[in-house]
Amino acid sequence: MTDGWKRQASADRKRIDQALRTELRGCKGVPRRLRQAMAHSLFGGGKRLRPLLVLGVHDALAAGEADAGGSRDVALRAGAAVEMIHTYSLIHDDLPAMDDDVLRRGRPTCHVAYDEGTAVLAGDGLQALAFGVLADLGPRASEMVAHAARAAGPAGMVGGQQRDLEAEGQEVTARMVERIHRDKTAAMLALSLALGALVRDASPATIDGLLGAGHWLGLAFQGADDVLDVTATSEALGKTAGKDDACGKATWVRVEGLERARARARRYGERGLARLEQILPENEATRRLHDLCGYMWRREH
């Protein structure tokens, strides 16, 4: 693995921030405090993994095409939309009625920095804004909205959070953990890959294949999260370490121990990577995406 993907990711993170700023600024008439609360969480030092996946698939499919520059701007906007949905979910997950977290990425969570009512509304507003952005992304916009609604909705991310809350302190099996991680985390990562392909007007087969790859990569990512909660410091994580265990969260580490959970994340990640390679053309952009995805479960924070 070379470090080429890191340089690219670092440059792209700046572009993603810029795209997010442009969308937020373009939304006129937002009450000041609400806008500040949205910005607080949106520009809170996230890894921007989901937009990077959108861009990665886009670049892999656009390599050598004449219109790659124009569609990259569309991919950036799609990535901004996914990041808005992700951010809204973090704001709501952190609420006292849910995970009750005061720290996120090393900064006060939205309801701590503002207040609970504003935090609920900032999340609600970001979700609406995200769909508004996707609706503006050209001939396949309504497919993008449909995929995003499924991934983020009650049978996806929102349902996963519900299952996660209900599983707290309960006896769980590896299968139940997998269901939670699939709905809560993997669905949105799979969506990110699919959006990159939709921007490039890819075939249904390519989109389905990417959703499948994203499923395994997403499980690997969340598996790594479970491991890091036990092995990393709060400082490295930017959030309270050891919290999963303290809250009795459903994690693979709790079900089968640290070493087996680590092996599972690696196994799933490799499966996802293999699928990705079957679908995407061989080129420099695909190699960078491959390395970015590998980092998803090899990361240290």
Added chain:
Amino acid sequence: MTDGWKRQASADRKRIDQALRTELRGCKGVPRRLRQAMAHSLFGGGKRLRPLLVLGVHDALAAGEADAGGSRDVALRAGAAVEMIHTYSLIHDDLPAMDDDVLRRGRPTCHVAYDEGTAVLAGDGLQALAFGVLADLGPRASEMVAHAARAAGPAGMVGGQQRDLEAEGQEVTARMVERIHRDKTAAMLALSLALGALVRDASPATIDGLLGAGHWLGLAFQGADDVLDVTATSEALGKTAGKDDACGKATWVRVEGLERARARARRYGERGLARLEQILPENEATRRLHDLCGYMWRREH
């Protein structure tokens, strides 16, 4: 005014309930408790005003056309989507961190019947589901999503709720009340009219005109709400009467007294009706929509 619109509305309410049930059932893999919480609020005895407006405009524009039956099913789905957004906003508005209401339409609010975490997620899930439904509504689906995202988002409904919360107990002017009512209420009623027209593939001029009519009708509707909070009983309202005053809410009644507020609602309502008549063809469906809209500020609950 005849009562023809009431019979039509009553029959349509059943169709709207059916459309909502179909959408909810079509969403597979939703955790049981989350689905129940969504259904609790979705089938809580609402007036279904917003879907009725979608259907009303649809019928006015479809009268005599051969494809009116097929497009009416699309209008029903669009109406279901608007009702989902409206319902999610009520669930979140009722939360302890916002209006802290325990009663809605004579039944316990979602967070009382379930719990706060589930209520937040039920609202989040309904919003996502609504956009998923709109994305599936044919050639102008992405326009529908864009309009809905604007009306429901941080510069619309969500922003209006933020302004409403911030204005509690503050000195307000009639102009500030108008801004709150416009964003919080009128935007979604205007959206409903516009969706009915989008289903019928209407021109941008028609859609703009309907958004304008909806603006005034929506202000009239909310103005009537302000009046009813003071004049009606909790039993008639199905929610706690007198609560606006007790909480120091920004209402026209508070700013200018009952009689002037009542006159204002009527004035705005008549302005909205006049616009509606300029835009829609003269037919039986338009007359029914006219009567339904008149009810919006003449109602007693």
